[in-house]
Amino acid sequence: MKNLLSGVAFIALAAAAPAFAQDAPVLGDFGFDVTGMNAELDPGDDFFQFANQAWLERTEIPSDRSNYGMFTKLAIEAEDHVREIIDEAAAVDAPDGSNTQLVGGLYKSWMDADAINAAGLAPAQPYLDRINAASSWEDVASLFATVHYASPWGVGVIPDPADTSRYTLYMGQGGLGLPDRDYYLEEDEASERYRTAYVAYIERIFDLAGIEGGADKAQAIMALETALAEVHWSQERTREITEIYNVLSLDEVVELAPEFDFRANLEAFGLGGQESFMVATPSAIADAGEIFSQTDLDTLKAYLTFHFLSDRASWLGDDFDQASFDFFSRTLNGVEEQREREKRGVDLIGGALGHAIGQIYVDRHFPPESKTQMEELVAGLQTAFRERLENLSWMDDETRAQALEKLSTFEPRIGYPEVWDTYEGLEIRADDYFGNRMRMAEFAWAEQLEDLAGPVDRREWDWPPQIVNASYNPLLNQITFPAGILQAPFFDPNADMAVNFGGIGAVIGHEIGHGFDDQGRRFDAQGRIRDWWTEETNERFLERSDALVAQYDQYQPLEGHTVNGRFTLGENIGDLGGMEMAYSAWRDYVDAHYGGEAPVIDGFTGDQRFFLGWAQVWRRLYREDNLISRLRTDPHSPSEYRVNGVVRNIDAWYAAFGVDESDDLYLPPEQRVSIW
Ligand SMILES: [Zn+2]
Structure with missing residues (x-):
C-alpha cells in the first residue's frame, strides 16, 4: 500500500534534535561567492566566465564524478545526511518490514561484498x-x-x-x-x-x-x-x-x-x-x-x-561491476574511478527507500521557516507572472483568459510530501542483495498496477525530499520543490534577496514556465491535452520560439558537437521565462521593501546581484564524454548557455552591466527573444 503513515519503529528515530539556525549567509557576505568571479573580464563578452571563472579554474571534478557543479555539491552534502540516517537504522534490531529494518537490511546486504562475490552468478541462474x-x-x-x-x-x-x-x-x-x-x-x-x-x-x-x-x-x-x-x-x-x-x-x-x-x-x-x-x-x-x-x-x-x-x-560481484563501470562510467562519461562502496550504498537506498529516509531527513535538515519563506517566494513569482500575462502584447485576449485560468490552477509543493509512501509487503533480507533487488523491482511494478486500478492521487511524490532538483508535472499542474534544492546557492534564508530571486526565484519561474513552454502549453488547466490557442496567437508563439531555437542551434560547446535548439527548447523557454518572471518579482520586492531602489552591496547593484545569483547556480564543469552524452540525451542546455544564452535576451541585464554592441553577447533589441 502506498501513502499510509509509516511504521512506528522509524518514528522513534526521528526524535533527534534539529541542527539548523544560523544567521550568516552560506556563501560570501551576501550569498554570492565573489571569490569565484573574474571581475577583470567584460561581463558583456562572457557573463558565465565573468561570474564564475575563478571558481571554474580552481575546481576539479572529483575522480568519481562525470561532472561537478552546485547540484553535485548539494547532492554530496545531502548524501552525508542520508548516510547518518542509514547508519542509525543499520545499528538497530528492528521488526521485519519496518522502515528501519528495510533501510538497515538493504544497506547491509549491499555492503556485504564478500557474500555478493561468493554468490556470483548463482542467483541469476x-x-x-x-x-x-x-x-x-x-x-x-x-x-x-x-x-x-x-x-x-x-x-x-x-x-x-x-x-x-x-x-x-x-x-x-x-x-x-x-x-x-x-x-x-x-x-x-x-x-x-x-x-x-x-x-x-x-x-x-x-x-x-x-x-x-x-x-x-x-x-x-x-x-x-x-x-x-x-x-x-x-x-x-x-x-x-x-x-x-x-x-x-x-x-x-x-x-x-x-x-x-x-x-x-x-x-x-x-x-x-x-x-x-x-x-x-x-x-x-x-x-x-x-x-x-x-x-x-x-x-x-x-x-x-x-x-x-x-x-x-x-x-x-566485483568483476561484473568493474566491467560495467569501465564501460558506462569511464568510457561513456569520462569518470576516472568507481565511487566508494559506502557512497554507492547511500545513493541506492536514498533513492530506492527514499520516503523512509526522507521523513527523518526533513525533520533534521529542513527548517520550517524555509517552507514559509518559499511559500512567499512562490506566491511572488505567480503574481509576477500573472501581471506579465495580463500585459503580454503578442497574446490575444481569448488565449490570455485560458492562460490565466491555467496559471490559477498551479499547485506548489514545497519541501516534502504531506503523506509518505510506505513499503508494506516488501521483503528485505540482510543476506540477499540479489533477491532484494528482484523483489524491489516486482514491488515497484505491483505498485504501478495498483495505481492503474485506482484514481489519481495528487499527493504522491515521485521524488524523495532529499533530491536536489525541482519539477513541473503538466498532467497535474504541480510544481514541486523538494527540500534538497532549498539550500544555498539556490536558496539561503540569510542571503541578500536579489541573489535568492536570481537563484531559487528563477528556478520557481523555470518550473512555472514549463507549463507554458513549447509542449507544456498543449495542456490545459485540468492537465488535459487540448489546444486552447487561437491560430493567430499560436503563430506568434511559434515565431518567438523558432527564434530561440535558432539562437541555441548556434552554440557549440565542443568541436563538432552543437546544442540541439529544438530538443532543448522547452528547458530554454523555462530558463528565459523563469528569469523574466523572477526579475519582475524581484522588482516588485524592491518596490515593496526598498521603495524602488535596492541598496548597493560590496559595489554591486541589486540588479547586478540578481543576475550574478543566476550565474552562480550554474557553475559547473563537465568531462568531455559526459558533455557529449548530455548534448544527445539531456533536454537541458549545458550550463554556460543556461547563463549566457538567457541573459543576452533580457533588456535589464544590458542595463545592469552596461552591455552594448561592442560586446560579444550583444543582441540588437529586435533579435532578443521574449516569450513570457
Ligand atoms: Zn526544466
Missing part, C-alpha cells in the same frame, strides 16, 4: 535458465512482457491526458543498451569509439558469465540494436506531445505489432483488463516487431542474456 529454455519467438515475446527482462518496448503508468483524475498505460520504444539512437548511427570519432567499446563490453560480460561464443554474440547483438536504433524516434521527436499522444485500443495495439502477441503477453504482465493505451512511438514498436521476427532465435536469447546480466552487473 534461474532467470538465465528461463531464457535458455525459450524455444520459439513466442517464448521470447513472453519474456519481453516480464518485469526482469529487456524488451524493445516498455510500459509505464501515468495520469490519463484525456482525464487526469484516472491513470492510463503509456507504451513506448525501448531496448537499446547505449544511451540513445545517435550512439549507433552517428559517424563522429567519439561515436565510433563508443561502439567499439560497447561490442567489447558485451563480449566481456559473456566471458565473465562463462558463456562461449561471446565475440560472435556481441556482433549479433550490436547488429540487432543498430536495427532497432534506426527505427527509434529521435529525442526531439519523443518530446513532441502532438506526435506521442496516440490513443490506441487493445485491438489496435495487438495489430500494431502482431509479432509481440500483445493480447496474451499484456495479460500475463498483469494488464489483462486494459482497453486503452497511450502509445508514444507507434512506428518504432511496429518496426521493432518486424525486426524481432526476422532475427534468429539465438541472437534474441543472447540479447536477453546480455541485458539481464549487464543491467544487474553490480549485483553479481
Whole structure:
C-alpha cells in the first residue's frame, strides 16, 4: 500500500534534535561567492566566465564524478545526511518490514561484498535458465512482457491526458543498451569509439558469465540494436506531445505489432483488463516487431542474456561491476574511478527507500521557516507572472483568459510530501542483495498496477525530499520543490534577496514556465491535452520560439558537437521565462521593501546581484564524454548557455552591466527573444 503513515519503529528515530539556525549567509557576505568571479573580464563578452571563472579554474571534478557543479555539491552534502540516517537504522534490531529494518537490511546486504562475490552468478541462474529454455519467438515475446527482462518496448503508468483524475498505460520504444539512437548511427570519432567499446563490453560480460561464443554474440547483438536504433524516434521527436499522444485500443495495439502477441503477453504482465493505451512511438514498436521476427532465435536469447546480466552487473560481484563501470562510467562519461562502496550504498537506498529516509531527513535538515519563506517566494513569482500575462502584447485576449485560468490552477509543493509512501509487503533480507533487488523491482511494478486500478492521487511524490532538483508535472499542474534544492546557492534564508530571486526565484519561474513552454502549453488547466490557442496567437508563439531555437542551434560547446535548439527548447523557454518572471518579482520586492531602489552591496547593484545569483547556480564543469552524452540525451542546455544564452535576451541585464554592441553577447533589441 502506498501513502499510509509509516511504521512506528522509524518514528522513534526521528526524535533527534534539529541542527539548523544560523544567521550568516552560506556563501560570501551576501550569498554570492565573489571569490569565484573574474571581475577583470567584460561581463558583456562572457557573463558565465565573468561570474564564475575563478571558481571554474580552481575546481576539479572529483575522480568519481562525470561532472561537478552546485547540484553535485548539494547532492554530496545531502548524501552525508542520508548516510547518518542509514547508519542509525543499520545499528538497530528492528521488526521485519519496518522502515528501519528495510533501510538497515538493504544497506547491509549491499555492503556485504564478500557474500555478493561468493554468490556470483548463482542467483541469476534461474532467470538465465528461463531464457535458455525459450524455444520459439513466442517464448521470447513472453519474456519481453516480464518485469526482469529487456524488451524493445516498455510500459509505464501515468495520469490519463484525456482525464487526469484516472491513470492510463503509456507504451513506448525501448531496448537499446547505449544511451540513445545517435550512439549507433552517428559517424563522429567519439561515436565510433563508443561502439567499439560497447561490442567489447558485451563480449566481456559473456566471458565473465562463462558463456562461449561471446565475440560472435556481441556482433549479433550490436547488429540487432543498430536495427532497432534506426527505427527509434529521435529525442526531439519523443518530446513532441502532438506526435506521442496516440490513443490506441487493445485491438489496435495487438495489430500494431502482431509479432509481440500483445493480447496474451499484456495479460500475463498483469494488464489483462486494459482497453486503452497511450502509445508514444507507434512506428518504432511496429518496426521493432518486424525486426524481432526476422532475427534468429539465438541472437534474441543472447540479447536477453546480455541485458539481464549487464543491467544487474553490480549485483553479481566485483568483476561484473568493474566491467560495467569501465564501460558506462569511464568510457561513456569520462569518470576516472568507481565511487566508494559506502557512497554507492547511500545513493541506492536514498533513492530506492527514499520516503523512509526522507521523513527523518526533513525533520533534521529542513527548517520550517524555509517552507514559509518559499511559500512567499512562490506566491511572488505567480503574481509576477500573472501581471506579465495580463500585459503580454503578442497574446490575444481569448488565449490570455485560458492562460490565466491555467496559471490559477498551479499547485506548489514545497519541501516534502504531506503523506509518505510506505513499503508494506516488501521483503528485505540482510543476506540477499540479489533477491532484494528482484523483489524491489516486482514491488515497484505491483505498485504501478495498483495505481492503474485506482484514481489519481495528487499527493504522491515521485521524488524523495532529499533530491536536489525541482519539477513541473503538466498532467497535474504541480510544481514541486523538494527540500534538497532549498539550500544555498539556490536558496539561503540569510542571503541578500536579489541573489535568492536570481537563484531559487528563477528556478520557481523555470518550473512555472514549463507549463507554458513549447509542449507544456498543449495542456490545459485540468492537465488535459487540448489546444486552447487561437491560430493567430499560436503563430506568434511559434515565431518567438523558432527564434530561440535558432539562437541555441548556434552554440557549440565542443568541436563538432552543437546544442540541439529544438530538443532543448522547452528547458530554454523555462530558463528565459523563469528569469523574466523572477526579475519582475524581484522588482516588485524592491518596490515593496526598498521603495524602488535596492541598496548597493560590496559595489554591486541589486540588479547586478540578481543576475550574478543566476550565474552562480550554474557553475559547473563537465568531462568531455559526459558533455557529449548530455548534448544527445539531456533536454537541458549545458550550463554556460543556461547563463549566457538567457541573459543576452533580457533588456535589464544590458542595463545592469552596461552591455552594448561592442560586446560579444550583444543582441540588437529586435533579435532578443521574449516569450513570457
Ligand atoms: Zn526544466
